[in-house]
Amino acid sequence: MSVQRGLGPASVTERRREFEAALGRTAEARSQEAGVALERASLWRDALYRFAANRAALVASLAFLVALGYAYITPWVDSADPYFVDFSEQYRPLSWAHPFGTDQFGRDLFVRNALGARVSIEIGFAATLAIMGVGILYGAISGFLGGWVDNVMMRFLDALYGLPYLPFAILTIVVLGGQATFWTMVVALTVASWFTTARVMRGQMITLKENDYVRAAQALGARWYRIVFWHLLPNTLGLIIVFVFLELPGVILGEAFLSFIGLGINPPKASLGSLAQDGYAAFQTHPYMIAIPSLAIGWLILSAFFIADGLRDALDPRTRG
Amino acid sequence: MRRRSIIWIAVAAVLAVVAAGSSAAATGSFGSAKQTRVLRLSIGAEPPSLDPGLATDTTSASILINILDPLIRLGPSPDLKPLPSAASSWKVKGTVVTLNLNPAVRWTTGEPVTAQDYVWSWLRTISPELGADYAYQFFGIKGAQAYNSCDPKKQNCNALRSRVGVKAVGKYTLRITLSSPQPWFIQQLSHSSFLPVYKPSVDKWGDKFTEASHFVGDGAFLLSSWKHDASVTLVKNPNWRLASKVKLDRVEMPIITDGNTAANAFDANNIDIDYSGVPPELIPKYKKTPAWHVDPSLGTYYYGFNVKNITDVNQRRAMAFAIDRSSIIKYITQAGQVPARGFTPRSIAGGTTIDKHAILPPTSQKAKAKAYMAKVKDPKKDIHLYVNNAPGHTNIATAIQAYWQRDLGLNVSTKVLEWKQFLEFLGPPPNTDVDVYRNGWIYDFPDAYNGLSLFTCDSGNNNTNWCNKQFDSLVAKAAKTADFDRRVLIYQKAEDLLDGPKGDMPIMPIYWYTFVHLDRKNVKGFLIEPTGNFDLTKVSVT
Amino acid sequence: MLKFVVRRALWTIPVILLVIFLTFVMMREIKGNPFRVTERAVPASIQRNLERKFHLDQPWYVQYGYYVKGVFTFDLGPSLTQRNQTVNDVIKEHFPVSLRLGLLAMIWAILIGIPLGVISALKQNTIVDYLSMTFVNAGYTLPNFFIATMLIYFFSVKWRGWTGLPTNGWDNGLDGWRTWILPAVALGHAPMTYFARIVRGSILETLQQDYIRTAKAKGLRWRRIVGLHVLRNSLIPAVTAAAPLLGFLIAGSFIVETIFSIPGIGRYFVNSVTGRDYSVTMGITVLLSIIIIVANLLVDIAYGFLDPRTRDPRT
DSSP: OOOOOSOOOSSHHHHHHHHHHHHHHHHHHHHSSTTHHHHHHHHHHHHHHHHHHOHHHHHHHHHHHHHHHHHHHHHHHSOOOTTOOOGGGTTOOSOSSSTTOBOTTOOBHHHHHHHHHHHHHHHHHHHHHHHHHHHHHHHHHHHHHOHHHHHHHHHHHHHHHHSOHHHHHHHHHHHTTSBOOHHHHHHHHHHHHOHHHHHHHHHHHHHHTTSHHHHHHHHTTOOHHHIIIIIIHHHTHHHHHHHHHHHHHHHHHHHHHHHHHTOSOOTTSOOHHHHHHHHHTTTTTOTHHHHHHHHHHHHHHHHHHHHHHHHHHHHOGGGOO | OHHHHHHHHHHHHHHHHHHSOOTTOOOOOSOSOOSSOEEEEEESSOOSOOSTTTOOSHHHHHHHHHHSOOSEEEOSTTTOOEEESSEEEEEEETTEEEEEEOTTOBOTTSOBOOHHHHHHHHHHHHSTTTTOGGGGGGTTBTTHHHHHTOOTTTSOOHHHHHTSSEEEEETTEEEEEBSSOOTTHHHHTTSGGGOOOOHHHHHHHGGGGGSTTTOOOOSSEEEEEEETTTEEEEEEOTTSTTGGGOOOSEEEEEBOOOHHHHHHHHHTTSOSEEESOOOGGGHHHHHTSTTEEEEEEEEEEEEEEOTTTSOOHHHHHHHHHTOOHHHIIIIIIOSOOEEOSSSSOTTSTTHHHHTTTOOOOSSOOHHHHHHHHHTOSSOOOEEEEEEESOHHHHHHHHHHHHHHHHHHOOEEEEEEEOHHHHHHHHOSSOOTTOSEEEEEEEOSSSSHHHHHGGGSTTOTTOOSOOOOHHHHHHHHHHHHOOOHHHHHHHHHHHHHHHHSTTOOOOEEEEEEEEEEEEEOTTEESOOBOTTSOBOGGGOEEO | OHHHHHHHHHHHHHHHHHHHHHHHHHHHHHOOOTTOOSSSOOOHHHHHHHHHHTTTTSOHHHHHHHHHHHHHHTOOOBOSSSTTOBHHHHHHHHHHHHHHHHHHHHHHHHHHHHHHHHHHHHTTTSHHHHHHHHHHHHHHHSOHHHHHHHHIIIIIIITHHHHOOOSSOOOOSGGGTHHHHHHHHHHHHHHHHHHHHHHHHHHHHHHTSHHHHHHHHHTOOHHHIIIIIIHHHHHHHHHHHHHHHHHHHHTOOHHHHHHTTOOOHHHHHHHHHHTTOHHHHHHHHHHHHHHHHHHHHHHHHHHHHHOGGGGOTTO
8 A cells, every 4th residue: 555645634533543553564574674675565566657747858768768679670671681792782872772871892781780780789688787787796795794894995986097907908808708798898887987886885884784774684683695695785776786887888888989999899790889990090081980979979978867867866865755 | 165165276276276377388279370381290199208219110210210310211112222312322242331422411419320320239238247138120130139149247248249240430421231141131220220319318318318308319309398198299300411302491299198188189170180090980081081191001911820720721711712801801800901912012122923823812702711611621620819908900800700600600709908918828839729819010121031041940930830941941942042033933932832822821821912092282391201211301292 | 074085095005006907917818819810820920929029928926027117117018009109108298288188178167058057947848958968968968980980071071161170180289279179179078068967967956955945035135046055055066077088088089189189198998908908008007097987086086075974984
């Protein structure tokens, strides 16, 4: 039964009935974990309403879905042979047959960009989830345990911040066999980008662990990992979701950067970054070859960003009611 | 209010720091030429070194032969006959080469360049302490390799040093004793690694003697400034022995690594010559204009097989025939390269005879390729093609992959490796996963021996696992044959073993390199020699 | 307070040592022969000579010792690929360029970003806000190389006649200022959007605070409220974000430096990694990590001044 706000019952009897019902509900809630279940139900529904009311976030979600649709439906409908080479079709301008033109091998860019978007999105999500996994683990443990463990872990993180990004990426690629495949890219991007998440997570942990329910759980004898994973992390779920959409742009840009340097995915597979690199050489004569993947990257990142903004506004306790 | 003015003060302070010029303030912008005759030529990379012993690339080599005086210059293609320069005459008898130096060659300090200068410079390059990459150019000289292999921590190398076959037998006479008669040695002397260095400079400045303020040369130009990773500037040496023939007063060489940027600079009249490499996508724009210049180079771009993985020669032949070399050149590389008919470039002296029987087709021959493939009993269907991560190579690989996939039904996966990783995989011996790889060879000296000797059994550059004793003995015999025509016939037999009708096809040559540069109309006489050098004494600007 | 500063400062030393060690391990693990520059193999004797010359034949702890000693004596060793230069030379030649480029980019970011953020916050949800936020977000989301190439394409090639801007190159002398404009804008674009967003968010948050409402109720003029209270408090997060951002800017953007042919430290660094020039890689990594770590330290100290809670070592 949802808790009604604002309007109250008219009469005393109704009020008493409400009161007793509320007592019963709180007793029920106490038998579950520290009120989390109750909070969660109203939190998510609340958040959904607030998110939907945020016009920018809605538009952005739509845009993101459009991008996903383009990336996944187009190659399915309009098949493209990645081994196609027909030089007479080179560099065709934009037309109905080729809405995005053709590249140096005569391949249709409408489909290739869709395939590239697919790869970029998949790498993006895979890497982001991995970043979440590693970052949350590290940050949560460091923040919760505190003391010298926290100190050492944070100083180590400082050192990792100081390390240059590129050797990290090359090293991962080399250690994993030498060529940049989908999974080596994911690992490389993860290894180089999990630091901020860890830091933020740690900050969150430090704030959250001062809560009473944590003390209560500790008093009841719960071990630290149970507290962290069962109590604290679910409370940060909202933040984690926001973070997914915040890290996604960084990962996609990171993939574009690595492709631009030449560490991108093996041809003839393509990612948006490798398509942009292909197009860079021709940007004076055929600017669409670099413009389209770049704009696609921008589109994905922009929508991810507004979604993140919307989610943060929806879930942020401070700006609520 | 006070807080805000603090902000403004801070901003002003930062601006002041930014405005304070650094100590290495550049003068001279790359604007249009003034009254002196200035040539602005863009180069594609920072010279790794201007020490003749350490300069490993063509850019450094070119700069060096303009600030130092080479012993020999090479005549025009295709003969590339040795012409006297710092050496006025020479005599070759068996393994002994005697050079007579021109006494008019002087250091910028005024002292003459003597044979002893050459002896000291060459021994320095061969010495193990310097760690010169190009010491191997000297391995043809008796005792050089032994001296280079000496470990100064474990033994005294001086004895080996004195046994190296280079001696000054007079103030201007240099006697060189080779380990075997090498008919190409005189031509090889035109290479920049044989240039002399000024001993007092090296003694005083050590590794820094190549800085512009310390450099002492004996060539047509002076090294006026070298701003690392930014530009190199040369000015005319008024005291050079042939200074009256030099028509340039100053040469500014900005280092522009990106081909697009260089092309933009060329269009904007910021440079007169673009030698930074024109990206293939821009080539159609310049190809029909008078700025477009293509000079042939002595080098071959080829794909090599790992013959231990692709064991059937018919499969190798099939794969070689399925490639459309002309299309690759016309649509991908676009720089006027020549489809390779064999390994030895036709532009080398005797090249046409050497390649006479080679069977490689310039366009794809699908029928023949399929016929060869049909003869293969147990074909290797999964092919791993290894290239390094430069766009040109991956484009060519994509095209070739398509040909093999489409016409031969092979399942080709391209593995793009980062450069140093790629070199590790190359070996020799090549990594076991490598079936086909891309490779290239630029000739050190203009003789077919330099290219053919790559594929001998124990060559450090044979990445194919192919070993043929008959080939080895032919190559060894050619090294001893002084007569040019007889040597060419021996080379022909060796080439036949590579890509003749009965050849083993351990490699698949694709094209012969060219050099591309864009010149403005007011530039005359600039060309890149087949060895990769440019001679600025022949260039003029109007 | 002093104890906090000293303690925090002392911690940077082991961090820097750790960075050196990790980079060292990374570079060793990458493998690859720094001396093989072309497909041509290096003859065995020459390879040995080169390894001996650069101490690569010594066990790893000896090599590591050389690097650490180099860091503390400020002699970072010779470059493996640029044979006539030492790492110190490389840094001396290229670091001032990157420093200037980074500072200029930061100035651009601050000069444009902060006013944009202020205006869109004060005029929230009007057309001004939407337009500027679109501009800002477009800049943030489009990749660096795209912005750089578009800048060159329009300002240096198409409209060359009006702008007179060169397409490439970098002239560190004062009269070379024309070469600084486009690269600074290209590099400063992303930080500019960052500042705009932070400032906007921060001002919006400040505007909701009670004391602003009090000031309005008291009858203070809006201008004074904004100038005196709002800006001062909202700019703090932006300013504290500036320090590490400057560190990253100076680390140089390889892409901007390559596209504009700028002889900066970013491009040199990437080339040294791909070329396996160990000493240059180590030297530049040490330099850049010192900058970033010191910047972080300054931010932490600034926060320590501003927010006493962070001084407590228990949090």
